[in-house]
Amino acid sequence: MDIIDFRKKAAQFALKFVELQKKDFIRLGCFSDWSHPYLTLDKEYEYWVIKLLEELVKRGYLYRKMKPVNWCYKCETALAEAEVEYQEKESHSIYLLFKVKQPIPLFPSYKEVYFLVWTTTPWTLISNVGVAVHPRFSYVLAKLEDKFVILAKDLIPSLEETLKVSLKVLKEFEGKELEYVKLEHPFLDRESLVVLGGFVSREEGSGCVHIAPGHGEEDFSLVETYNLRIIMPVNEKGIFTEEAEEFAGKNIEEASLEVIEKLREKKYLLLHHKIVHSYPHCWRCKNPIIFRATSQWFLKIDHSNLRQGVLKEIERVKWIPSSGLERMKAMVEIRPDWCLSRQRLWGVPIPAIKCQNCREVILDEKVIELTSQVFRDKGSDSWFTLEVENFLPPNFSCPKCKSKEFVKEEDILDVWFESGASFLAVLKTNPDLSFPADMYLEGSDQHRGWFQVSLIPSQAIVESAPFKSVLTHGFVVDGEGRKMSKSLGNVISPQEIINRYGAEILRLWVASSDYSEDVRISSKILNQLIDFYRKVRNTIRFLLGNLYDFYPSRDKLSLSQLEEVDRFMLSFTSSVFEEVLAYYESFAFYKVCQKVYNFCNISLSSFYLDILKDRLYTYSPNSRERKSAQNVLYYILRVLIKMVAPILSFTAEEAHQVFLNQENRQISIYLHNFNEDIFPHYRDKELEKKWTKILSLRDTVLKKIEKQRESQIIGSSLEAEVILSFPEKQYSFYKDLDNTLREVFIVSKVEIVKGEEKIEVRRAKGKKCLRCWNYREDVGIDDSYPDICGKCLNALKEERL
Ligand SMILES: [Zn+2]
Ligand SMILES: [Zn+2]
Numbered sequence: 001m002d003i004i005d006f007r008k009k010a011a012q013f014a015l016k017f018v019e020l021q022k023k024d025f026i027r028l029g030c031f032s033d034w035s036h037p038y039l040t041l042d043k044e045y046e047y048w049v050i051k052l053l054e055e056l057v058k059r060g061y062l063y064r065k066m067k068p069v070n071w072c073y074k075c076e077t078a079l080a081e082a083e084v085e086y087q088e089k090e091s092h093s094i095y096l097l098f099k100v101k102q103p104i105p106l107f108p109s110y111k112e113v114y115f116l117v118w119t120t121t122p123w124t125l126i127s128n129v130g131v132a133v134h135p136r137f138s139y140v141l142a143k144l145e146d147k148f149v150i151l152a153k154d155l156i157p158s159l160e161e162t163l164k165v166s167l168k169v170l171k172e173f174e175g176k177e178l179e180y181v182k183l184e185h186p187f188l189d190r191e192s193l194v195v196l197g198g199f200v201s202r203e204e205g206s207g208c209v210h211i212a213p214g215h216g217e218e219d220f221s222l223v224e225t226y227n228l229r230i231i232m233p234v235n236e237k238g239i240f241t242e243e244a245e246e247f248a249g250k251n252i253e254e255a256s257l258e259v260i261e262k263l264r265e266k267k268y269l270l271l272h273h274k275i276v277h278s279y280p281h282c283w284r285c286k287n288p289i290i291f292r293a294t295s296q297w298f299l300k301i302d303h304s305n306l307r308q309g310v311l312k313e314i315e316r317v318k319w320i321p322s323s324g325l326e327r328m329k330a331m332v333e334i335r336p337d338w339c340l341s342r343q344r345l346w347g348v349p350i351p352a353i354k355c356q357n358c359r360e361v362i363l364d365e366k367v368i369e370l371t372s373q374v375f376r377d378k379g380s381d382s383w384f385t386l387e388v389e390n391f392l393p394p395n396f397s398c399p400k401c402k403s404k405e406f407v408k409e410e411d412i413l414d415v416w417f418e419s420g421a422s423f424l425a426v427l428k429t430n431p432d433l434s435f436p437a438d439m440y441l442e443g444s445d446q447h448r449g450w451f452q453v454s455l456i457p458s459q460a461i462v463e464s465a466p467f468k469s470v471l472t473h474g475f476v477v478d479g480e481g482r483k484m485s486k487s488l489g490n491v492i493s494p495q496e497i498i499n500r501y502g503a504e505i506l507r508l509w510v511a512s513s514d515y516s517e518d519v520r521i522s523s524k525i526l527n528q529l530i531d532f533y534r535k536v537r538n539t540i541r542f543l544l545g546n547l548y549d550f551y552p553s554r555d556k557l558s559l560s561q562l563e564e565v566d567r568f569m570l571s572f573t574s575s576v577f578e579e580v581l582a583y584y585e586s587f588a589f590y591k592v593c594q595k596v597y598n599f600c601n602i603s604l605s606s607f608y609l610d611i612l613k614d615r616l617y618t619y620s621p622n623s624r625e626r627k628s629a630q631n632v633l634y635y636i637l638r639v640l641i642k643m644v645a646p647i648l649s650f651t652a653e654e655a656h657q658v659f660l661n662q663e664n665r666q667i668s669i670y671l672h673n674f675n676e677d678i679f680p681h682y683r684d685k686e687l688e689k690k691w692t693k694i695l696s697l698r699d700t701v702l703k704k705i706e707k708q709r710e711s712q713i714i715g716s717s718l719e720a721e722v723i724l725s726f727p728e729k730q731y732s733f734y735k736d737l738d739n740t741l742r743e744v745f746i747v748s749k750v751e752i753v754k755g756e757e758k759i760e761v762r763r764a765k766g767k768k769c770l771r772c773w774n775y776r777e778d779v780g781i782d783d784s785y786p787d788i789c790g791k792c793l794n795a796l797k798e799e800r801l
């Protein structure tokens with residue numbers, strides 16, 4: 001398949017997933033401008049990617065260098081830090097000896113001295129040019145059987161155990177005294193130099209680290225200080241080249257075995273065994289990667305104070321959860337330069353050209369500028385279809401040799417660079433958006449990924465982070481906190497949940513989870529959420545059902561016309577609403593869920609709606625008492641629908657359409673504003689205080705009633721009457737509340753008397769009214785209605801008027 005066919009197939013593949021994801025998001029009820037998504041494969045987007053590259057080149061951020069990079073030899077490409085995953089891997093572990101060329105001046109009488117070295121990558125010994133020791137650690141010369149070896153003092157016990165030998169210490173000295181000692185390469189005709197490295201560890205190995213700058217970043221950091229050679233005889237497929245002479249044509253594993261065999265023959269091998277350790281793997285193909293020095297394009301992170309600028313911006317951004325700040329800072333403080341080139345086919349090409357005469361590889365701002373125009377017109381496939389002349393400004397010549405013959409290079413840009421360009425391609429070009437964005441939102445793995453790749457170019461070009469805040473969430477794990485995997489059989493897909501329970505339950509699950517950590521999902525968790533959902537839905541149904549004959553324009557009462565308990569609920573509902581809005585403002589959605597659930601379950605279902613039943617069903621429909629309740633229910637319904645709208649979006653819209661829409665001639669709940677329902681004068685803190693007391697008394701009384709029911713003295717609570725006896729001070733607080741308390745306790749009668757503090761629950765006197773089920777002494781007061789109480793009689797009369 002040629003490049004263009006391949007790229008066409010890749011584009012089709014990508015577009016297919018755009019459609020699939022779009023469908024899922026729409027099904028989930030997410031709002032977005034679905035008919036205008038920004039796609040990194042659009043010509044216009046590609047134009048901005050190249051423009052960003054041009055700006056960076058103009059400002060001097062790019063350079064090309066041989067450098068060891070993470071390399072996947074299966075995918076044949078360099079990988080960025082964010083594309084590397086650590087997984088367990090079984091590796092060779094060998095302990096070997098490097099012989100000194102001449103006696104060391106520290107102890108000239110010892111002629112045959114060896115450095116003891118440990119490595120897990122035997123094949124990299126082919127490129128060895130040095131051995132590093134830590135300048136400040138203590139090292140020893142020790143007798144190991146018939147040999148004299150040098151190693152770090154702290155590692156003696158672990159080495160004795162691993163190698164099953166005893167080490168007799170002869171001399172002790174600091175690592176820095178070993179600098180510039182010359183060693184023989186253990187199996188090649190090459191000198192190896194002892195160098196100092198602060199990265200040497202005394203946690204494992206021997207304290208003497210084999211150095212191959214072609215295959216390791218720390219190794220490479222010593223190149224300039226010690227003028228070390230960068231030997232890198234491994235091709236892009238992980239096969240040794242001619243440069244490796246006798247190892248040419250071998251792959252990495254074959255070369256490792258051969259190296260081990262050679263060491264054994266030369267008697268330089270002390271131990272070979274296998275270990276399992278955490279090792280970098282390719283995120284794409286899951287194969288172990290290698291370090292391989294190649295020529296790549298880099299963005300210099302320390303150019304023009306970029307790193308410092310980025311760190312400053314990180315401080316300015318709001319991180320949710322706040323731990324993101326330190327995490328991000330720590331990463332940026334130590335991050336290496338950004339390797340921008342990839343040896344792949346699908347992506348935006350880097351418009352670099354190579355001089356046919358002097359082989360110089362050139363990234364020129366004018367060539368890039370011209371390329372951006374071509375891409376905007378024809379798309380980035382044109383880099384592969386058009387002749388190089390189409391990308392060259394008139395009279396362009398090689399800055400080194402003045403030749404005019406060029407070929408196009410074929411590296412593409414790291415795809416993360418494309419994602420990172422969105423601040424320019426999207427925020428800065430779409431008139432409906434603004435820069436910086438209010439928020440970037442992603443999984444917590446994106447501190448290394450999208451957040452950094454967006455922040456770095458944005459800081460370099462416009463000296464600002466592209467976002468005001470960043471929210472990260474954890475990953476989905478099963479009910480026991482285990483990662484989901486096919487082999488464990490614990491995978492629950494979002495589609496499965498939607499198909500089985502509906503999108504609303506999935507939304508509720510997302511909102512009710514504390515996303516600052518990994519979030520759990522299981523059928524048990526989902527069943528709890530279904531209960532939650534039913535509770536909210538039933539509450540809304542109850543409210544709607546009791547407001548069928550309520551019209552705010554006709555039935556609205558002033559605050560002073562409301563029953564006291566209704567005024568209290570108005571105040572309390574306002575306070576819940578305020579709290580919920582504050583939770584939304586701080587993205588604490590799971591707290592919204594808790595609050596809403598408790599409001600529906602405790603405050604409404606077990607209290608307010610329960611005690612209202614008498615007033616709603618037995619009072620005359622147009623009585624002030626019933627309208628008073630409805631006034632408050634109306635407010636509660638409006639507020640409840642708003643509180644759940646961002647989470648239970650379909651339910652909220654459905655409820656809105658059924659009722660609230662009648663008088664609010666807006667098409668959708670989502671065209672309303674939260675603020676419309678904030679009424680500061682509804683809050684009455686004194687009243688809330690008073691009712692906190694009453695509700696606490698209610699708890700005590702309900703327990704007593706429950707006891708009487710258990711002893712079968714009464715059946716329903718309406719069969720009870722309650723006598724409350726209070727000393728002077730409390731008596732004056734409660735004395736006028738007898739009727740209110742009767743309603744609040746749902747009993748037939750409450751009597752308040754002065755005396756020692758005491759609560760008495762007994763069977764109510766009188767007869768049961770068949771209409772309101774209260775026990776009253778005036779049942780049958782009208783001969784034509786022998787089973788009806790006086791209060792109900794009045795209600796019936798009013799209804800007839
Ligand atoms: Zn790979
Ligand atoms: Zn040239």
Ligand SMILES: [Zn+2]
Nearest residue numbers: 769772789792
């Ligand atoms: Zn009655």
